[in-house]
Structure formats: structure tokens, C-alpha cells
Amino acid sequence: MTKSGDDAQPGQRRLFRLAVLASGSGSNLQAIIDQLHRPEVVVRDLSEDVPEIGDAVRSGEPDRVTWQPVIPGEPRMEVVLVLSDVPEAFALTRARRAGIPTRVLVPRDFASREEHDLALVSALCEAEPDLVVLAGYMRLLSPAVIRAFPYRIINLHPALLPSFPGTSAIQDALRYGVKITGVTVHFVDEGMDTGPIIAQEAVRVEEGDTEETLATRIHAVEHRLLPDTIRLFAAGRVHPPLPGSRVVTVD
Numbered sequence: 001m002t003k004s005g006d007d008a009q010p011g012q013r014r015l016f017r018l019a020v021l022a023s024g025s026g027s028n029l030q031a032i033i034d035q036l037h038r039p040e041v042v043v044r045d046l047s048e049d050v051p052e053i054g055d056a057v058r059s060g061e062p063d064r065v066t067w068q069p070v071i072p073g074e075p076r077m078e079v080v081l082v083l084s085d086v087p088e089a090f091a092l093t094r095a096r097r098a099g100i101p102t103r104v105l106v107p108r109d110f111a112s113r114e115e116h117d118l119a120l121v122s123a124l125c126e127a128e129p130d131l132v133v134l135a136g137y138m139r140l141l142s143p144a145v146i147r148a149f150p151y152r153i154i155n156l157h158p159a160l161l162p163s164f165p166g167t168s169a170i171q172d173a174l175r176y177g178v179k180i181t182g183v184t185v186h187f188v189d190e191g192m193d194t195g196p197i198i199a200q201e202a203v204r205v206e207e208g209d210t211e212e213t214l215a216t217r218i219h220a221v222e223h224r225l226l227p228d229t230i231r232l233f234a235a236g237r238v239h240p241p242l243p244g245s246r247v248v249t250v251d
């Protein structure tokens with residue numbers, strides 16, 4: 001029996017467990033925490049206010065609060081692990097503030113990339129995520145990690161893939177002179193930002209844009225598109241490509 005849906009009590013929505021990997025500031029992790037992370041809260045006194053969980057509604061059960069799904073069929077979601085390769089990443093601070101367990105696996109502490117990624121697989125397996133979200137995680141995952149979570153790892157990228165893959169997509173798009181760039185959420189495969197595309201949204205490049213002004217508008221789209229895509233996943237509405245295809249269907 002897993003920690004996720006199978007052990008839900010009859011009549012209860014199941015729990016959808018998220019693991020988030022991040023290397024930097026973690027503004028996208030924060031969007032996930034604010035919009036999706038709904039740890040179960042047990043209240044001692046049913047008249048007690050629980051202001052930190054704004055959309056919580058009282059369930060019929062004593063001592064429990066529960067949540068209204070935004071999408072029909074959406075389960076309660078919880079970020080069960082935030083993992084980083086950078087000990088000083090602000091994403092870790094955001095996670096700790098929200099009471100989410102964190103792990104740090106620094107690549108230079110391991111003898112090889114394989115050993116690092118084995119530790120990564122083991123940390124992820126312990127957390128039993130339904131979905132692994134790369135939100136500004138700036139390392140390529142090795143095949144061992146991808147094979148451990150087939151079609152259950154997604155990545156956020158600040159450009160309209162397949163244009164401008166890599167770690168400087170916003171700067172690259174600006175330098176190239178494109179008039180439209182955007183945001184992509186895609187399945188992770190063994191390449192660099194090459195996996196099947198799940199969701200995309202365009203962002204216009206304005207006259208006089210700097211990397212900073214363009215990044216601000218791209219981040220605003222990311223902070224909506226990534227949580228929305230995770231919601232669709234949790235509702236079972238994202239379907240991986242059929243063999244021989246790379247077309248993802250979202251119903």
C-alpha cells in the first residue's frame with residue numbers, strides 16, 4: 001500500500017504527493033506552496049480560526065479541516081519533499097517556513113554523477129511522490145532518475161521549447177531578437193529540455209525589454225501555468241504520449 005491514494009478512507013479524496021527540486025530562489029516553489037500545498041490540519045477546537053489555510057472548509061469529521069478542489073476530481077495536494085543541490089538556495093528557506101521536509105544533495109559530495117543521482121532516487125523514493133516537479137532545478141537528471149519515475153517528472157522552462165533550451169533561456173531569447181517567447185512545462189526525458197510538451201503560454205517581448213523586465217513577465221506566467229498544470233495532473237487529466245508519439249493529451 002502506498003502513502004498516496006490507495007490508503008484513502010472511503011468517501012475521502014485521495015492525497016496527491018508532490019516532490020519539488022529547486023536550485024535557486026524558489027519563487028515557483030512558493031507559487032506551488034501558496035496555490036496547492038494543503039497539509040492536513042487537525043484543529044483541537046472546532047471554533048478555532050485557521051487563517052493560514054484560506055480556502056479550507058470544515059469537513060463533517062470532528063477535528064479536521066478539508067479543502068475545496070479547484071478542478072472537479074482534484075485530490076488534496078501536499079508538498080512532501082523539497083530537495084536542492086545548492087545548500088544556500090532560498091527555496092529551502094521557503095520550504096522550511098512552510099514546514100515542508102527538505103533534503104540537500106550537493107553533487108561535489110559524491111564520487112560521481114551516478115552516485116549523486118542514486119542518492120537522489122533514494123531520497124525521492126522515500127518520499128513516495130505522485131509527481132516530481134523541477135522548479136528551477138539546474139541539473140540534468142541521469143537516466144536512472146528518469147527510469148525510476150516514468151512520466152512522473154515535469155520541468156518548467158522559461159521559453160517556448162524547442163527554442164532556447166538550457167540555463168539562460170530568457171537572455172538567449174532576448175539576444176536572438178524573437179518577438180514572442182514564453183513558458184513551457186514538459187515531461188523530463190534524458191535530453192536537455194527535450195521531453196514531450198504538456199503546456200505552453202506565449203509572452204510578448206516588448207520594445208526596450210531588459211532581461212529583468214522580460215523575466216518579471218515570464219515569472220508571472222510561470223507562477224500560474226505550473227500550478228495549473230500540476231492541478232490537471234492531480235485530476236488525472238494529463239495523458240503521456242502513446243508509443244512512437246511525443247504528443248501529450250490534456251483532457
Ligand code: GAR
Nearest residue numbers: 024025026027028136156157158166
Ligand atoms: C524559472 O524561471 C524556471 O523556468 C527556470 O529557472 C527559474 C527558477 O526560478 N528554469 C530553467 O531555466 C530550467 N532550464 P525560481 O527559483 O524563482 O522558481
